Amino acid sequence: MEITSDNFEERLPVIEKAITEADFLSFDCEFTGLGKGNTSVGPYDTPELIYGKFRQNVGKFVLMQFGLCAFKFIKEENRYEYSCFTCYVYPRVPKKFESMRVTGSMASGSACSFQPDSFEMLSSHGFDFNKWICKGVGYLRQQDIDRYKDELTRIHKIREEANESPQMVKVPDGMKVLVTKILKTVDEFMTEDENTKDFLEVPDLAAYERRIVAQSLESKYGWKVYVETLPVGRQQNCPLRAYKCAEKEVNSAHRQRHLDNEVKDIENAKGFCRILEMITKSGKPIIGHNMLMDLLHTCKAFCFDLPVHYADFLSSLKTHLPTVVDTKSFCALPQLRAVSGTNPSLGDLWKKVNSSPFPEVDYRPTEKAFEVSGSFHDAGYDAYITGVVFLKLAVYLGRTSTPYKTSSEIFWSLFETTVNKLAIPRVQDISGLDLSVKGCQAPERSHVFHVSLDETVHWTNKDVLNLFSPFGDVHINWSNDSNLFVSLERRKEAAKVREKLCGPNDHVWKVRPVEEFTKELEKAMKEAEVDSKAGGNKRARPDTTAEQAKKTKAKVSGD
Template identity: 25%
Template sequence: MVIVTDSNFLDAAGTLRKGLLYCDFVAIDFEFLGLDVSAISLHDTVESRYQILRDNVIKYRPCQLGLTLFKQKSNRAYKADTYSVPLFQRFGDNDTSISLPSMRFLVKNKFNLNQVFMDGVEFCTRKEFKKFERALLAGTAASYLSREVKSQIELLKVMVHEKCYQSTSYHITHRTDEPMQKIPLKMKPNSSVSLRMPRNLSSVEKYMIIYELTKAFPQFLFTCDEKQQNLHVKNISDDYLKEKDNLERARARCSESVKGVSAILQVVHMTGKLVVGHNSLLDAMYMYHYFFSHLPANYQMFKDKFNALFPRIMDTKLLAQALRFELPGVGDSLENLGDYFGSDKSDKTVPPELRGFIEPWMNPLEDESENVYHNAGFDSYVTGEVFLKLAHIYINRRNNFKNEILDFDRIYQYLEAPILNRLPFQLMDVGCCYLTGDDSKGFRPDVITIVRRDRVAIEEDEFRYLEKALGTLMATYQFDIEWSKNKKELFLATNSPGSYAFLCEKFSNDSSLAPLDELDSGKKWTFEQRQTAWRSFKNRGVGIGINAKRIRAQNQATKIQRAMEI
């Protein structure tokens, strides 16, 4: 894994761009400064869930980006380069929040928060970058800098005068911009002077200082040494540069440092590479909001705009769910999948060329200390590795192929129809977020409608008691309860047939409350009948609106009645 920080980002950017041009696909993962799931409910519609996730993205910034570039070689085996990039935006909107539970979780998993805040790589949206570019051209970009850094720039201008020209006391004591315009400073050919740079500067601050000095002294070339502690000054004529080219080069370097890692994701967009993630809807939203443009106000617009930027994205969680019978007990979490495919247990399920660790491609294996889950770099590698292995199992078994390695183009062709541009929703009655079409239907049990047997309104005290009692009763089983606007109905949402049947049976035996479908039909069903006929009505557009409750109850009763007759 290569750790890319603010200190070495501009040096590593060239290798990253080259890798993106030649790789077959890129796996991406983010870590965030927080994630608030308290507002998420099983009752959410796609629009309400999008708004909850959007609020999270805006509230908590990303703190780490993981990129792994995968390349299939001539022998069909794969190579991969992994990059771990701490993220820290110094010059954008400073309004952000930090979740202490999330921070404790990251630190527990050996996450280096100090690296984020001290050496995180800059990033920005397109709008933020254009604003900076305008300021740069207008000569007002120094407004992005602190007062302390501005003072250091003025001090360095004076030091350039002292080092490069024997000025009179008049020139030393007056404003430095006056002698810059009137007195041509020159140095002896092939000679240089060194100035001490301020400590603890970000790359943006460093290149802004160089740019401001170049504007003041375009006849000089300013460069920093490897340790970035000394500023070297020499004549541009020694490098056969013109003043205009010298200033343009300093300006371009300044712009590149401000754009930061956003420029790398721009390359992903421009090359149209396949992007692979795991449970990646939130990652997609983070990538859009912080590196391209602010998230749209509604869900459909997000789908359209994100797909325009990244027309090819696949998610390993959906592949794992499709293979749940072929890989029993493995599950669909990244850790479980990574552990399974990293062990000998998986050797018989994947081609020999994919067994074990995928070797580095263009970069040596620099640092294994961060090869832990919840490091975005390592997670991106595991995501890509899991994707390749799941894809081969899926394609080979669905088509009765031998356990053989496939060309990447064939993998893409086989997965295009069932997997491409589909991102999983968690705890929702929707199959997935389909970026290029209508979202697929989910497989969750119907919402249970509970009413009083005498059909009168449910009092608030009774609702609060039920809410607390059911929370204790259901323990770790997922469920959510809502109260209708007319106070006469309770809506219970579950995520499994067993919990659905359990709640139906509980209220079927209750003396004061009952499932609406039983009261309407005059029939009562057993736990087993409920468990095998739990899906009766599904309409994505209706959701759980008031007008649909009666239809749902009637359809549910009809479905269960048919099951009894069989």
């Protein structure tokens, strides 16, 4: 079922029912870009650094489509029903609030990036960009709503104080005729009998004109007139309405009514964030595939600002989405690895679970409207595929376990070791990103070293092996032509490497413990965060090799 701004309110109860009755939920997202490049995950990145790199990527782009599929087990018939939704989402707030640049809100005018190749890929799969822009469901997180409400209250107070002591307004020469004409019309309105209507509408004016006219009226009449804008859809030009106030309290009542309406409107702008609130309230497990980026985008758009520190993110995530399962991490279970393959894509898994040895599973749409149509890279279709893949993997695991597990037992007893574990490729000694509190801890890596080379030299594995030959066998991972990682087979030789190779030297190479290198990267990333908030002034880096390593692409892995 496709969800846009045209049918969101109407379909909201249907979505809520599907979430509430589900045994588990699956989801997928489409974004304006993926990033990567200088934020690719390195072979010995820490959980903190992995999170920081993904967070940096996610901060540049916005979510375009959110796919949600709710699966419900019908015990009496031993089958599943699903309800699938493809939701277009767009970062917007009501037109009348667009001029309020509220810090931290993506929907308040912040710039975002897009990657041409991502748009080309989505276009080739039939993505409707016009529908996304024109009919995407808006969203505003509760923390942003609170910021808007604070700003509305601040503006209300300023206007009340200004109304107490109105000041002369300088009218631009080009507007004097217009303002004089409007003031004359209002003069006539203010002197009419009390039995006439208590307000007068001034025809469409541009924003700048409305401000000058309103200030001129308030300057002349003080509390005896109350002026407000009447928004018309998303039009730039809107009429003004001037209310006649017999008493000062009447003006105050109008102002309070206006503030109350504004607060109500901004609360109603929560939009798609209401869906995430339903998911949080339900407490249902939510399934994704290779889902770290999807998860971060979802949290950023609909739940909370992504914190700088990984531990703070884990704390916030636990409040909103406490139970997540990554099918890619699920496939790493010993019982599944042989039949699912290593590092499988969603498309690969879909093909495999629809053939032997995976069992047939009876799953049907709840009703015709929920029947899935589309193709890969439609978020709703991918959410459906993800849910079915998980279902078939779980049922296969249950039927091949000893003792045999039934469907009602599968979801907790079989994959508890993979709950809140996200697949992270390319990292040598971390099988997945742990979303529990202990997941902040990096593995012990005293035997791993980072090597940077002078850009004038061109080393091969042989040169590296010669350098480290006194310390036994090593494993080599290149980042680029000038940066690599070396892991010692004989870990107790690490102290000798630190003594013989690390520290200042005049060689074309520099060796240092990997902990030192990753801490420098983490520090540089946090400094970049501060620079960005301060206006983009770049700080000097303590060592350019850290920056070089950030700009790497995986080259080779040798031993």
